[in-house]
Amino acid sequence: MSLLEMRNIVYRTPDRTIIDHLDMSLDSGEVHALIGTNGTGKSTLAYLIMGCSRQSPQQGEIVFDGQKINDLEIHERARLGISLAWQEPVRFEGLRVDEYLCLHDKTLDADSYLKQVGLDPSSYAKRMVDKNLSGGERKRIELASVLALKPRLAILDEPDSGIDMLSTRDILQVIDSFRQSGAAVLLITHREEIAGCADHASQICDGRIVCTGDPRHVAAHYQNRKCLLCDGVECGYE
Numbered sequence: 001m002s003l004l005e006m007r008n009i010v011y012r013t014p015d016r017t018i019i020d021h022l023d024m025s026l027d028s029g030e031v032h033a034l035i036g037t038n039g040t041g042k043s044t045l046a047y048l049i050m051g052c053s054r055q056s057p058q059q060g061e062i063v064f065d066g067q068k069i070n071d072l073e074i075h076e077r078a079r080l081g082i083s084l085a086w087q088e089p090v091r092f093e094g095l096r097v098d099e100y101l102c103l104h105d106k107t108l109d110a111d112s113y114l115k116q117v118g119l120d121p122s123s124y125a126k127r128m129v130d131k132n133l134s135g136g137e138r139k140r141i142e143l144a145s146v147l148a149l150k151p152r153l154a155i156l157d158e159p160d161s162g163i164d165m166l167s168t169r170d171i172l173q174v175i176d177s178f179r180q181s182g183a184a185v186l187l188i189t190h191r192e193e194i195a196g197c198a199d200h201a202s203q204i205c206d207g208r209i210v211c212t213g214d215p216r217h218v219a220a221h222y223q224n225r226k227c228l229l230c231d232g233v234e235c236g237y238e
C-alpha cells in the first residue's frame with residue numbers, strides 16, 4: 001500500500017470546484033513532483049493533505065499509512081509525520097534561527113540543517129527570525145525546519161519560489177537530503193528542471209491530474225501539449 005493515497009478528492013468553495021475528483025498516490029521514499037500553472041489547485045491540495053484551516057474535502061478519502069485522515073486536526077497529522085513547507089514561509093518573530101530549528105527537540109544540531117539548505121551556520125544560526133532576513137533566506141530556513149522535523153511525508157510548496165535561478169542546485173540538494181532521510185516528498189513546482197529530480201510527476205489542471213508518470217514525459221506534456229483549462233483544448237489522459 002502507498003504511504004499517501006488521495007482517492008476521488010473533491011473540494012469546492014461556495015463559488016467553484018477547486019479539486020475535481022482527483023486520485024493520486026505516493027510511496028514511502030518517493031519524490032513526486034506536482035506541476036501545473038497558476039491557480040490550478042496545487043497549494044489547495046497541499047492544505048487538504050496537511051489539514052490547514054480545518055480544510056477537508058467534501059468528497060473522497062485521504063489515507064496516510066492505511067489510516068483515513070480526513071477528519072484529523074493539523075497537529076494530529078503532524079504527529080503522524082506529515083509536514084508542510086509553506087509557499088510563503090511563516091515568520092516566528094523573536095526567535096533565533098537555531099532556536100527555531102530546534103523548537104521541537106533541543107538536542108538537534110541546528111548547524112547541520114543550515115548547511116543542508118546552503119546557509120553558513122556561522123552567519124545565520126544566531127540571527128533572529130525576523131524581517132531582516134530576505135525572502136530567499138527565510139525560505140531556506142523554512143526548508144531546514146521541515147528537514148529537522150524528520151517527516152515521513154514532506155510537502156514542499158514551491159521550494160524554489162523566491163530563490164534565484166543560480167541556487168537551483170541548492171534546492172536539488174535539499175530535495176536529495178529529504179530523499180536520503182527516507183521521507184516521501186510531494187514537490188510542488190512550476191519549474192521543469194526542479195520536477196526533473198523527482199521519481200514520478202503529475203500535472204494538475206483545473207483540479208484534476210491530467211498526466212502522470214516519468215517526470216520528463218510529464219514535463220514535456222506540460223510544455224508542449226494543449227490542456228483543457230490552460231489553453232482551451234482538452235489534453236489526453238496518458
Ligand SMILES: Nc1ncnc2c1ncn2[C@@H]1O[C@H](COP(=O)(O)OP(=O)(O)OP(=O)(O)O)[C@@H](O)[C@H]1O
Nearest residue numbers: 013015018036037038039040041042043044045087
Ligand atoms: N478558500 C478559497 N476561496 C475561494 N477560492 C479559493 C480558495 N482557496 C483557493 N481558491 C482558488 O482556487 C484556485 C486554486 O488555488 P491554489 O492556491 O490551490 O492554486 P495553485 O495551483 O497553488 O496556484 P499558484 O501556482 O499560483 O500558487 C485559485 O483560483 C484560488 O483563487
